[in-house]
Amino acid sequence: MPRWCPSFHLVLAALAWLGAALAPLPARAVEDKVAFLTEKLRGSDSFKVRLKAAIMLGRMDDPRAVGPLTSALQDDNYVVRGAAARALGNLGHPMAVSSVETLFELIGDEEQFVQNEARRALGRLAGQRSLDQFIAALSSGKPDVRLTAVSVLAKLDLPEARAGVVRALGDEDEEVRTAAILAVQGLPAEVRDQMLMEALADNSRYQVQATAVRLVGELKLDNVLEKLAGLLVSDEVVPEVKREAQEAVLVMKERIDVGAFMAALRAGDKDRQRLAIKMLGLQGGRQAVDALLSLLADPDVFVRRRVVFALGDAGDPRAIPPLEFMLKSEESSRFRKEIERTLRKLKP
Numbered sequence: 001m002p003r004w005c006p007s008f009h010l011v012l013a014a015l016a017w018l019g020a021a022l023a024p025l026p027a028r029a030v031e032d033k034v035a036f037l038t039e040k041l042r043g044s045d046s047f048k049v050r051l052k053a054a055i056m057l058g059r060m061d062d063p064r065a066v067g068p069l070t071s072a073l074q075d076d077n078y079v080v081r082g083a084a085a086r087a088l089g090n091l092g093h094p095m096a097v098s099s100v101e102t103l104f105e106l107i108g109d110e111e112q113f114v115q116n117e118a119r120r121a122l123g124r125l126a127g128q129r130s131l132d133q134f135i136a137a138l139s140s141g142k143p144d145v146r147l148t149a150v151s152v153l154a155k156l157d158l159p160e161a162r163a164g165v166v167r168a169l170g171d172e173d174e175e176v177r178t179a180a181i182l183a184v185q186g187l188p189a190e191v192r193d194q195m196l197m198e199a200l201a202d203n204s205r206y207q208v209q210a211t212a213v214r215l216v217g218e219l220k221l222d223n224v225l226e227k228l229a230g231l232l233v234s235d236e237v238v239p240e241v242k243r244e245a246q247e248a249v250l251v252m253k254e255r256i257d258v259g260a261f262m263a264a265l266r267a268g269d270k271d272r273q274r275l276a277i278k279m280l281g282l283q284g285g286r287q288a289v290d291a292l293l294s295l296l297a298d299p300d301v302f303v304r305r306r307v308v309f310a311l312g313d314a315g316d317p318r319a320i321p322p323l324e325f326m327l328k329s330e331e332s333s334r335f336r337k338e339i340e341r342t343l344r345k346l347k348p
Contacts, residue, residue: 034060038068047077054080058087063095070099073118078111085114089121097130104137107144119148126152135164143173150176154183162191166199169215170207181215193221200227206238213241217248222255233274249282256283262291274306281310289316296322305338312342320346 034057041053054072057065065087072084085103088096103125106118126134137149150168153161168180184192199212213231216224231237231245249256256279264276277295280288292314295307304326311319320343327339 034062034064038064041068041072047075047080050075050077050080051083054083054087058083058090061091061095066091066096066098069096070102073099073102073106078109078114081106081109082111082114082117085117085121089117089124093125093127094129097125097127097133100125100130100133104133104140104145104148107148108142119151122148123152123155126156128158131156131158131160135160138164138167138171143171143176146171146173146176147179150179150183154179154186162187162195163198166195166202166208166212167205169199169211170205170209172207177211181211184215185219193223196221196224197227200224200231203236206241209237209241210244213244213248217244217251220252220255222252225249225252225255229275229279232278233271246282249279253283256280258283258285258287262287265291265295273303277303277306277310278313281313284314284316286316289314289318293319293322296326301332301335305335308335308339308342312345315346317346317348 037053037057037060041050041057044050044053050072054069057069069084069087069091073081073088075081075084085106088099088103100122103118103122106114109115109118122134134149134153137145138153140146140149146168150165150171153164153168156162165180165183168176169184171177171180184195187195196212196216199208200216202208209231213228216228228245228249232242232249237245258280261276261279261283264272265280267273277292280292289311292307292310295303298304298307308323308326311323323339323343323346327336327343330336330339
């Protein structure tokens with residue numbers, strides 16, 4: 001049978017009659033309440049006495065309370081563990097930041113009551129001095145720990161915290177990724193877009209890139225279109241990210257600046273031209289297709305090959321006759337196969 005899990009307020013109410021357990025305080029306790037309460041917390045056989053000692057230590061505003069309360073997070077009694085977590089949260093940042101690592105261990109406690117108190121305490125202990133511990137928790141092998149870390153980091157207005165949230169966009173656990181996505185979505189637009197740009201630029205973690213690309217597509221952030229275009233033609237981007245980027249661009253294809261990309265076709269910048277060919281193919285409108293068809297006679301074979309692929313993306317059957325004419329005169333067997341593949345896509 002599952003153990004009944006009381007709310008913290010019910011626990012406090014049940015303890016109201018225990019006032020006499022620690023009062024009146026002996027003379028030495030009056031002089032040093034922290035030492036007296038520490039002794040009770042560490043040495044009493046009664047969990048009720050340890051519980052009240054933990055509660056009272058959390059009200060002392062004294063850094064000496066942190067050590068005994070942190071030790072009490074390992075108490076055999078789950079109510080005492082929960083009370084110690086709540087007390088550390090009450091002491092807050094920065095006084096009790098040394099307990100963060102131990103509090104994270106309670107996220108896996110067998111009692112939901114203790115887990116909840118640990119999460120609340122961690123939320124109150126988050127700040128500049130504890131940031132490293134929360135960032136480190138993102139590498140935990142336990143999804144619940146990573147989820148808690150993301151939830152806390154998302155509330156901190158610190159660059160390092162936001163970088164941690166971006167990192168969590170690539171977490172292997174769906175719930176952790178979702179928490180990171182919701183955190184990013186809830187930020188002011190300027191901050192959100194900057195974070196997504198940073199995520200898109202992170203070639204070292206393709207999972208982060210892929211999630212960021214999907215989010216850009218869902219939000220239809222046309223101010224990030226140029227960055228998505230860069231991913232589509234980059235040789236350093238994995239196929240999964242390219243697929244996601246293409247889907248995101250297609251969602252926003254009506255927002256592609258066709259005129260700007262048409263101008264880039266003749267600007268002499270090969271990288272810019274490569275990007276323009278890809279984007280015009282995805283846009284697929286009459287102007288875009290006409291501009292691409294004009295490049296089928298380009299002397300550079302690599303340009304012609306990119307145009308053939310782009311015409312396949314565009315899906316405009318008007319490209320069929322010029323491609324069939326091109327096929328007749330093309331000597332490269334490899335290029336012929338690419339033309340034939342595009343023709344199969346275009347023909348009904």
